Amino acid sequence: MKELLAMTALEAHEAMVAGELDAAEYADAWRAAAGGDELNAYLWRDENDDSPGIAVERPSVAPIAVKDIFCTEGVPTTAGSRILEGYRPPYTATAVRKLIEAGAPILGKTNMDEFAMGSSNENSAYGPVLNPWDRGRVPGGSSGGSAAVVAGGLAPWSIGTDTGGSIRQPAALCGIVGLKPTYGAISRYGMIAFASSLDQCGPFTRTVADAALLLAILQGADPCDSTSIGLPSSPRLPDREDLSGLRFAVPAELASDAIEPGVREVFEATLKKIEGLGGELAEVSLPHAEHGISAYYVLAPAEASSNLARFDGVRYGMRAPSSGDVIEMYEATRAEGFGAEVKRRIMLGTYALSSGYYDAYYGQAQKVRTKIAGDFKAAFTDFDFVVTPTSPSVAFGLGEKTDDPLAMYLNDFFTVPMSLAGIPAISIPAGLAEPNGGGPKLPVGFQIAAPAFAEQKLLDAAHALEGAIGFDARPEGVPGG
Amino acid sequence: MAELEAVIGLEIHVQLATKTKMFCGCELSFGDEPNVHTCPVCLAHPGVLPVVNEQAIHYALKIAAALECEVAPRSIFHRKNYFYPDSPKAYQISQYDIPIAGAGKLGDVRIHRAHLEEDAAKMIHVGESGRIHGSGASLVDFNRGGTPLVEIVTEPDLRSAAEAAAWARLLRETVRQLGVSDVNMEEGSLRVDGNISMRPVGSEELGTKTELKNMNSFRFLERGIEAELVRQRALLEAGEKVEQETLHFHPEDGSLHPLRSKEEAHDYRYFPEPDLVAIAPTEEMLREARESLPELPAARAERYRDELGLPADVAALLAAAPETAGYFEATSKEASGVEPRVIANWVTGELAAALRQEGGEETASESKVEPAALASLVSMVQEKKISHGSGKTVLAALVAEGGEPAAIVEREGLAQISDSGELESIVANAIEANPEAAEQIRAGNGKAIGAIVGAVMKETKGRADGGEVNRLIKEKLGS
Numbered sequence: 001m002k003e004l005l006a007m008t009a010l011e012a013h014e015a016m017v018a019g020e021l022d023a024a025e026y027a028d029a030w031r032a033a034a035g036g037d038e039l040n041a042y043l044w045r046d047e048n049d050d051s052p053g054i055a056v057e058r059p060s061v062a063p064i065a066v067k068d069i070f071c072t073e074g075v076p077t078t079a080g081s082r083i084l085e086g087y088r089p090p091y092t093a094t095a096v097r098k099l100i101e102a103g104a105p106i107l108g109k110t111n112m113d114e115f116a117m118g119s120s121n122e123n124s125a126y127g128p129v130l131n132p133w134d135r136g137r138v139p140g141g142s143s144g145g146s147a148a149v150v151a152g153g154l155a156p157w158s159i160g161t162d163t164g165g166s167i168r169q170p171a172a173l174c175g176i177v178g179l180k181p182t183y184g185a186i187s188r189y190g191m192i193a194f195a196s197s198l199d200q201c202g203p204f205t206r207t208v209a210d211a212a213l214l215l216a217i218l219q220g221a222d223p224c225d226s227t228s229i230g231l232p233s234s235p236r237l238p239d240r241e242d243l244s245g246l247r248f249a250v251p252a253e254l255a256s257d258a259i260e261p262g263v264r265e266v267f268e269a270t271l272k273k274i275e276g277l278g279g280e281l282a283e284v285s286l287p288h289a290e291h292g293i294s295a296y297y298v299l300a301p302a303e304a305s306s307n308l309a310r311f312d313g314v315r316y317g318m319r320a321p322s323s324g325d326v327i328e329m330y331e332a333t334r335a336e337g338f339g340a341e342v343k344r345r346i347m348l349g350t351y352a353l354s355s356g357y358y359d360a361y362y363g364q365a366q367k368v369r370t371k372i373a374g375d376f377k378a379a380f381t382d383f384d385f386v387v388t389p390t391s392p393s394v395a396f397g398l399g400e401k402t403d404d405p406l407a408m409y410l411n412d413f414f415t416v417p418m419s420l421a422g423i424p425a426i427s428i429p430a431g432l433a434e435p436n437g438g439g440p441k442l443p444v445g446f447q448i449a450a451p452a453f454a455e456q457k458l459l460d461a462a463h464a465l466e467g468a469i470g471f472d473a474r475p476e477g478v479p480g481g
Numbered sequence: 482m483a484e485l486e487a488v489i490g491l492e493i494h495v496q497l498a499t500k501t502k503m504f505c506g507c508e509l510s511f512g513d514e515p516n517v518h519t520c521p522v523c524l525a526h527p528g529v530l531p532v533v534n535e536q537a538i539h540y541a542l543k544i545a546a547a548l549e550c551e552v553a554p555r556s557i558f559h560r561k562n563y564f565y566p567d568s569p570k571a572y573q574i575s576q577y578d579i580p581i582a583g584a585g586k587l588g589d590v591r592i593h594r595a596h597l598e599e600d601a602a603k604m605i606h607v608g609e610s611g612r613i614h615g616s617g618a619s620l621v622d623f624n625r626g627g628t629p630l631v632e633i634v635t636e637p638d639l640r641s642a643a644e645a646a647a648w649a650r651l652l653r654e655t656v657r658q659l660g661v662s663d664v665n666m667e668e669g670s671l672r673v674d675g676n677i678s679m680r681p682v683g684s685e686e687l688g689t690k691t692e693l694k695n696m697n698s699f700r701f702l703e704r705g706i707e708a709e710l711v712r713q714r715a716l717l718e719a720g721e722k723v724e725q726e727t728l729h730f731h732p733e734d735g736s737l738h739p740l741r742s743k744e745e746a747h748d749y750r751y752f753p754e755p756d757l758v759a760i761a762p763t764e765e766m767l768r769e770a771r772e773s774l775p776e777l778p779a780a781r782a783e784r785y786r787d788e789l790g791l792p793a794d795v796a797a798l799l800a801a802a803p804e805t806a807g808y809f810e811a812t813s814k815e816a817s818g819v820e821p822r823v824i825a826n827w828v829t830g831e832l833a834a835a836l837r838q839e840g841g842e843e844t845a846s847e848s849k850v851e852p853a854a855l856a857s858l859v860s861m862v863q864e865k866k867i868s869h870g871s872g873k874t875v876l877a878a879l880v881a882e883g884g885e886p887a888a889i890v891e892r893e894g895l896a897q898i899s900d901s902g903e904l905e906s907i908v909a910n911a912i913e914a915n916p917e918a919a920e921q922i923r924a925g926n927g928k929a930i931g932a933i934v935g936a937v938m939k940e941t942k943g944r945a946d947g948g949e950v951n952r953l954i955k956e957k958l959g960s
Contacts, residue, residue: 069528070528071526071527071528077527079527084527087527089521089526089527089528090521090526091521091526091529093528188530189528189529189530190528190529191528192527192528193527193528193756195755196755196756197755223532224530224532225530225532225756226530226531226532226533226756226757226758227530227755227756227757227758302752303752303755305562305750306560306562306571306572306750306752309562309564309570309571309572310525310527310569310570310571311527312564312571314566314569314621315524315525315526315569316526316527326566326619327564330564350750353562353750353751353752354748354750355748355750358750358751358752362752
């Protein structure tokens with residue numbers, strides 16, 4: 001048997017089921033590893049405060065780290081925001097409850113961009129998460145903590161949320177697998193809402209097979225979430241080794257020079273591997289995809305402006321001292337409790353929904369969203385998958401883009417269209433590339449998108465490609481294999 | 482200046498008497514300890530999601546059927562955003578451009594729409610004003626927060642305060658008979674707001690309207706609207722303008738006060754609620770709603786008027802009290818030779834009075850008077866077997882102890898005097914005993930006959946037929 005922390009979650013699960021691995025010993029090894037967090041990746045860890053934690057009766061699944069956006073009864077839940085400092089929810093999110101019921105101990109709650117708004121994890125009220133490959137760089141966001149703990153050897157796997165790329169982009173920047181399932185595959189109940197029509201829970205893992213196992217635990221319709229429907233059948237472990245008979249579409253719009261040369265190189269090498277496995281490649285046009293970012297940054301802030309209105313200091317979380325009336329108390333609490341990016345998006349969204357502007361902004365953005373979904377639908381009549389680089393660049397330096405929100409938003413260029421279309425997409429590590437300006441090589445993610453509810457097909461293809469890529473690099477000091 | 486007419490539309494909030502709240506599993510209650518019926522969902526904790534109460538949809542469909550509304554094949558929820566402590570999410574989930582029910586009518590008033598939404602929590606402002614401004618503190622009771630509501634909006638079809646109050650009563654009775662709400666104005670399960678304007682008679686254009694709130698009884702509704710009409714009329718007749726505003730009715734002195742503009746100046750930023758899917762009622766749900774409708778007051782009143790020949794006021798009175806109406810119909814069925822109009826008069830007149838006399842809260846159907854008993858009593862009166870006065874005596878006995886009227890007549894010796902010779906001699910004696918009255922009658926003063934009739938009735942203990950006594954007196958005095 002491998003070293004405990006070098007095992008994949010699937011290997012550990014199989015060993016526990018076979019009685020070859022002591023679940024408690026395994027969980028303790030991970031708790032110890034999580035205790036060595038030097039990345040600011042955990043906001044709360046089991047055993048590091050006086051809360052009782054979350055009890056799992058019969059551990060039989062690898063312990064897991066959970067993005068701090070999921071409510072956990074009695075356990076601090078902040079969504080990376082000052083405004084929820086000290087908040088311990090009275091209930092547990094469905095996704096976390098399913099993990100507990102499956103027998104997965106919760107290792108801790110991971111750091112994130114405040115209310116999932118960001119692409120670098122620098123918007124956390126609790127400080128940025130560091131990229132385990134280069135601690136001077138960002139891990140991506142918003143689920144930066146969940147990506148960093150898996151890449152950095154602080155958890156065997158984790159869950160995060162993806163609204164416009166918040167699972168796929170940090171997975172790419174940290175060199176691990178990140179899956180955003182079809183909208184509605186996993187319950188959103190207990191997941192603190194950013195943009196309700198886009199938010200989706202998904203796994204961060206080291207392998208595609210682990211992602212399939214985690215998806216099987218998480219997916220399913222939930223009576224507490226009217227928009228959840230689950231997958232048509234429970235995912236099975238992927239076993240496909242080739243891609244013959246499968247058609248992969250490369251969007252023509254990728255000719256953009258916004259992609260770093262190193263990223264483009266890895267992307268093109270990966271396309272060759274697809275052909276090597278018998279897959280067919282062709283160019284496809286997604287004419288409206290380039291408007292994805294514009295539409296997304298109207299729709300998501302609009303929903304966020306409403307979703308975040310409940311944080312008023314009345315019933316939970318922080319309340320700013322105020323001598324005035326209730327409206328002044330709201331204003332003081334929100335001024336103090338929210339960070340700059342959250343305020344920016346609340347203002348954008350409030351404006352977009354205002355009387356007289358609704359049609360020009362929100363209404364128009366909804367139309368673009370429908371057009372983008374139509375582009376994908378058309379592409380999927382001829383193709384099985386659409387592929388892109390996950391992110392236009394490898395991990396960038398801390399502070400590099402914080403003064404330029406638009407540059408930051410462009411990180412989501414390749415991931416936002418799938419979110420708007422509600423379709424599943426996975427990012428797998430495809431290789432290493434030198435960043436612009438030189439330096440040690442960093443991971444590059446390869447994104448594969450599939451039609452709604454075609455998760456099984458997506459996992460099968462990603463598994464085959466993963467085998468051909470054979471990515472086995474690890475940040476220094478992290479057990480690999 | 483042209484004559485002005487009132488143009489009034491109503492907005493009615495009906496709290497549905499479902500078992501649980503609109504979007505969570507908390508029990509509905511009235512009058513419990515504050516904040517005991519709450520959960521993460523209705524307190525708007527982070528991450529929670531609403532789930533639509535299925536029973537509320539069934540109830541809304543019943544209301545839609547009763548108001549003859551068109552039901553939308555797919556209606557959707559919107560978020561109405563506003564900051565106020567009674568709204569923990571800072572938005573109310575309501576329906577906006579596609580409500581569950583569209584155009585309909587009740588009586589002569591057209592319904593514009595009816596939609597589903599959730600009620601706000603209850604605020605109690607501590608201090609003199611009773612409002613948030615100037616209060617020392619405000620308390621929030623979330624028990625009410627999330628109670629299912631159906632908001633019904635009429636077209637501006639009402640033309641007076643009295644008409645508005647009468648129609649609101651009809652609506653209340655209609656909804657009550659559906660069994661979907663307690664419709665209690667004092668407790669707030671029925672809330673009626675008015676949209677009020679005036680215009681020159683004959684004009685098709687609508688004048689500037691004001692919205693009238695806080696009229697928590699039908700009496701206050703009528704008084705509030707009347708006060709506002711007086712105010713608007715004075716303004717318009719003085720050549721001034723009515724300002725569009727929301728007015729708060731103060732029941733203590735009947736005055737109207739504008740709500741502060743800060744409370745009113747809202748841009749609700751409506752947008753489709755992304756946490757919920759569309760309501761798409763199936764054919765079966767629609768059929769169920771239609772078939773579950775009882776005969777509603779408006780239809781019942783119409784049937785009583787048109788088919789049974791009841792006067793409009795009696796028909797409306799019965800239609801508003803379905804149990805009594807059922808009693809009336811059962812009695813009519815038993816009394817084959819008697820016109821329904823006569824039965825209705827007995828039920829709403831003599832019987833209601835006798836029950837009141839007895840002091841109880843009993844309705845006809847709860848009383849000891851069986852429909853068959855009342856039917857035979859009315860038949861006996863109609864066939865002149867007993868006098869009307871004796872009929873009332875028998876009815877009082879029936880109310881007190883139940884039983885058969887014939888037996889009571891027998892026991893009390895109330896059978897009408899059918900021997901004309903006997904009656905003639907009693908009449909002759911009465912004339913003799915009242916010479917002054919007799920003289921006046923002869924002189925042409927018809928009113929004086931009362932004294933002699935009274936004497937006869939006293940002598941016969943009411944067993945004489947009043948008409949026959951009159952005839953005999955006139956015959957004997959040659960008038």
